[in-house]
Each structure stands twice: as C-alpha cells, then as structure tokens.
Amino acid sequence: MNEKVLSRRGLLKKGAAAAAAGAGALVAQGGTAGAQSRAAAPSRRFRGWVSRGAGPGRTTLQDLTLRSIGGRQVVVRTEATNLCYSNVGAVLGIQPNLGAPPNTGQPPAAPPAPPAGVPRLQDMALIQGHGGVGVVEAVGPEVRRVQVGDRVCVSGTPQCGSCYQCLRGRADLCQFLGRQGPGDLVPIADMRDGTPVYANSHIGGLAELMVTFEEWVVPVFTKADAVDLGMVCSCVSVAGLGATTSQVLASIGPGATVAVVGCGPLGLSAVQGARIAGASTIIAIDPIRVRRELAMKVGATHLLDPNVEGEQLVERVRVLTSGPNDRLWAGGRNPGGSRPGGAGADFVVEAAGAATVPPKLEAGPDPTGVLPLRQAYEMTAPGGHIVTTSLTRGTLSLPAVMFTIGGRTHHSGQAGGANPMRDIPRFVELLDKGQYNAKALATMVVPIERMREAYEEVAYRTTVTAIMTG
Numbered sequence: 391m392n393e394k395v396l397s398r399r400g401l402l403k404k405g406a407a408a409a410a411a412g413a414g415a416l417v418a419q420g421g422t423a424g425a426q427s428r429a430a431a432p433s434r435r436f437r438g439w440v441s442r443g444a445g446p447g448r449t450t451l452q453d454l455t456l457r458s459i460g461g462r463q464v465v466v467r468t469e470a471t472n473l474c475y476s477n478v479g480a481v482l483g484i485q486p487n488l489g490a491p492p493n494t495g496q497p498p499a500a501p502p503a504p505p506a507g508v509p510r511l512q513d514m515a516l517i518q519g520h521g522g523v524g525v526v527e528a529v530g531p532e533v534r535r536v537q538v539g540d541r542v543c544v545s546g547t548p549q550c551g552s553c554y555q556c557l558r559g560r561a562d563l564c565q566f567l568g569r570q571g572p573g574d575l576v577p578i579a580d581m582r583d584g585t586p587v588y589a590n591s592h593i594g595g596l597a598e599l600m601v602t603f604e605e606w607v608v609p610v611f612t613k614a615d616a617v618d619l620g621m622v623c624s625c626v627s628v629a630g631l632g633a634t635t636s637q638v639l640a641s642i643g644p645g646a647t648v649a650v651v652g653c654g655p656l657g658l659s660a661v662q663g664a665r666i667a668g669a670s671t672i673i674a675i676d677p678i679r680v681r682r683e684l685a686m687k688v689g690a691t692h693l694l695d696p697n698v699e700g701e702q703l704v705e706r707v708r709v710l711t712s713g714p715n716d717r718l719w720a721g722g723r724n725p726g727g728s729r730p731g732g733a734g735a736d737f738v739v740e741a742a743g744a745a746t747v748p749p750k751l752e753a754g755p756d757p758t759g760v761l762p763l764r765q766a767y768e769m770t771a772p773g774g775h776i777v778t779t780s781l782t783r784g785t786l787s788l789p790a791v792m793f794t795i796g797g798r799t800h801h802s803g804q805a806g807g808a809n810p811m812r813d814i815p816r817f818v819e820l821l822d823k824g825q826y827n828a829k830a831l832a833t834m835v836v837p838i839e840r841m842r843e844a845y846e847e848v849a850y851r852t853t854v855t856a857i858m859t860g
C-alpha cells in the first residue's frame with residue numbers, strides 16, 4: 391500500500407497489523423527520531439468486562455491476554471473509570487422500552503447493516519466503557535504524546551490535532567470520532583478460548599488495562615486521588631465543565647444568570663462550571679430530590695422540581711432571572727408589554743436526555759427528554775445562549791418565530807465543546823485547587839468485581855454516578 395494514501399482506518403489498523411506481523415515490524419515502525427518503543431509483555435494477563443450477544447447476561451468478567459502493540463497504540467493500567475449512563479443499554483443488555491419517539495409513531499430504525507466482511511458490533515467480544523484514567527504501561531514506537539509512567543486521562547473525545555475539525559478549533563468534533571465502528575476496531579486481547587477482544591471506542595474502560603491510541607490520551611500531571619481524577623476526567627464531567635468554562639461554544643459572563651436542566655453528573659459539573667465562571671444566579675432543575683440537594687451543595691443558588699412546576703417551569707425561571715429592576719429606562723431585564731413575562735436565563739445548559747429504563751427514584755415529566763429540551767430553549771433569554779449536551783429520543787418542536795427571530799443562540803457539540811488537550815489539564819487543575827468537587831459526584835465507588843451491581847444503580851438513578859477502580 392502506498393503510505394501517502396493510507397486511510398485513517400488504515401492508520402488505526404497499522405499498529406495492530408504490525409503487532410500481528412511480529413516484533414520485526416514493530417521495530418521497523420520506530421524509525422522516527424526520538425521514537426519510544428516500550429511494549430507490554432505479550433503474555434500480560436488482565437481482567438475485563440466483555441460484552442457479546444444480547445440480553446441481560448451479555449457482559450461478563452473475563453480473564454484476557456494482552457496482544458502486542460505497535461504504531462500509535464498506548465497501554466494504560468486503569469486506575470478509575472466512570473460508569474456512563476449512555477452505556478447502560480450496552481452493558482446491561484437492556485433495550486429502551488419507553489415507547490417510540492412521539493412524533494413518528496414508529497419504532498427506532500435498525501442500524502444500517504455493516505459492509506460485507508465487517509462483523510456487527512454486538513457480535514464482537516467488546517470491552518465496554520468510553521473513558522478512564524490510569525498510568526501508561528507501554529507505548530508503540532510512534533507515540534509522542536505520552537511516555538511510560540505518565541498518568542493519563544483516556545478521553546471519550548479524541549483529539550488528533552490535524553483533522554479539519556481540530557484545525558478549525560472544534561476538537562470536540564475530531565474526525566477520529568467517526569473511526570470507531572466495527573470495521574475500525576482492532577483486536578487488543580484474547581479470551582481463554584482464543585476469541586479476539588476489542589475495545590469499545592478504542593478505549594474499553596471496564597478493564598484493568600485500556601489499549602487505546604495516542605489520539606485518545608491526555609497526560610495529566612497531578613497527584614490527585616484516583617477516584618477524584620476518574621470523576622473529573624469522565625466524559626460527563628468534561629462535558630459539563632466544557633459547556634460552562636471552555637468558551638469554545640459560548641461564554642458565561644461574570645454575574646450572568648444560568649439555568650442547568652438535568653442534574654446528573656454532567657449537569658452537576660455544569661453547575662460547578664457556572665460557579666467557577668462567575669455566574670450570579672444558578673438555577674438547578676431536576677426531578678430527583680437528592681440531585682437537587684447536591685446541586686445546592688456544589689454551587690446552585692435556586693432549585694426547581696420540574697414535576698412540581700409543570701408547565702410553569704419556564705415562567706418560574708424567567709421570574710427568577712428578572713433581577714430587582716423592572717424599569718424599561720433603567721436597564722430592567724423584563725421585556726414586559728406583549729413579550730412573555732420575565733427575563734430568561736443568560737445561559738442555559740441542557741443536560742436531561744432520555745431514560746433507558748424507568749428510574750427507581752423520582753421520574754421526570756418526559757422519559758424521552760424532549761420536553762425538558764424544549765423548556766430549556768424557552769427559558770433562555772432573548773440574546774442568551776443555550777448549550778445542549780443530552781442524548782434525547784424523538785423530535786423537537788419549537789415555536790417557529792421564537793426560533794427564527796427570538797434571539798436565542800443554540801450551541802451543539804461533543805463534550806460541551808471542550809478541547810481535550812487544552813481543557814482536561816485545566817479541569818484537573820480545578821480539582822487540585824479545590825474549585826471542582828469530584829467527591830460529591832462520585833456517590834458510589836466499586837472494585838472491578840462489582841461493576842455490574844454499580845451499573846444497575848446508575849441505570850435506576852439510585853446513585854448520581856459510579857466509579858469503578860482498576
């Protein structure tokens with residue numbers, strides 16, 4: 391193959407191909423000046439939660455044997471990994487059973503069939519989990535970003551630095567995100583019966599070792615506790631802090647009024663980010679009482695229960711954000727007259743999303759997440775900004791004139807727009823300096839053996855989130 395026309399997929403596979411070709415090929419790839427070449431012992435054994443097939447028993451703890459690495463691959467000994475709600479279905483084998491999107495009346499379409507010769511993801515032996523923190527054990531010869539012994543965040547959002555999105559300043563949309571399909575994954579280990587094992591999203595955080603690529607790792611120079619570090623580096627914390635402090639999508643001005651819709655670990659990180667950014671009013675909205683109380687503990691100034699407020703929720707936020715002065719010639723925020731009453735929040739973070747299973751604590755008003763999304767848009771002030779972060783099911787309808795000329799600016803992105811290599815070290819700094827409270831969010835910490843039990847608590851919302859230690 392001509393090196394100059396290697397596809398990205400080819401580049402990803404290059405390391406594994408070299409590994410398959412043996413140590414000679416590994417050495418041959420290490421020709422660049424200063425290249426490192428430290429491979430983990432090929433017989434290294436480790437445990438990982440491997441998913442395959444369908445149903446509740448699809449994820450089991452397996453003894454695995456690490457394969458040789460090469461190219462830009464990095465082996466990380468897992469210290470901690472967050473159990474992200476978005477993986478509940480894949481890990482526990484639960485299909486969302488809350489009905490079809492309301493506007494179509496049709497069940498969700500089946501995913502498109504993979505190209506010939508490419509297996510379906512659910513048939514592959516896959517280590518779940520799309521993030522984690524740990525210590526680099528081995529690097530392929532082409533790796534420059536990290537060294538053996540470095541502490542790293544394995545980021546759910548990769549950052550290559552050279553794709554078009556990275557170059558235009560939107561590393562949250564790094565095009566390597568699109569190279570995580572079944573045909574892009576490479577085997578990183580073997581089960582006892584010889585079955586090849588792959589890492590979800592090139593990460594596979596639910597294991598004692600993560601085998602990833604250089605683009606997914608961010609070195610973090612800190613002595614922080616592993617659980618705290620795992621929390622602040624998780625996809626959800628990065629998204630919440632990213633939306634509020636990265637200033638890639640939009641900025642919170644000092645004294646701004648902020649509303650956070652949904653107080654899971656992402657929303658609770660957004661509450662903290664809003665406080666760090668200097669917001670004067672932070673309204674936290676969630677149906678679950680313990681999550682609202684936690685929001686107050688980490689920086690919210692007002693709490694609202696969407697089940698209590700009902701259709702008045704938007705109006706309540708408008709009133710709370712109107713300020714003390716209602717006078718038109720004196721800078722009053724309330725537009726009054728023919729406009730809806732109240733000001734609206736200068737900055738809204740929408741972090742509700744769809745439920746995979748009905749929660750065992752207080753359920754929200756809409757399991758698809760569409761209603762809180764619409765309310766989040768409507769509670770944004772004219773001239774204000776809304777950042778959306780959720781995984782919502784269905785179709786959103788908005789008053790068209792509010793959308794066209796209402797002056798609300800919507801920002802959409804991965805990870806709250808965070809730029810991983812720039813922002814994750816800053817977020818770790820916020821942890822180290824006591825500005826970000828990770829302990830409050832990590833309400834459950836379990837060893838690897840208790841991962842399933844912890845994921846059930848995450849699924850049923852009986853814990854804010856959970857951290858699995860390596």
Ligand SMILES: [Zn+2]
Pocket residue numbers: 474475476520546625626
């Ligand atoms: Zn996630």
Ligand SMILES: [Zn+2]
Pocket residue numbers: 548549550551552553554555556561563564565566
């Ligand atoms: Zn990129």
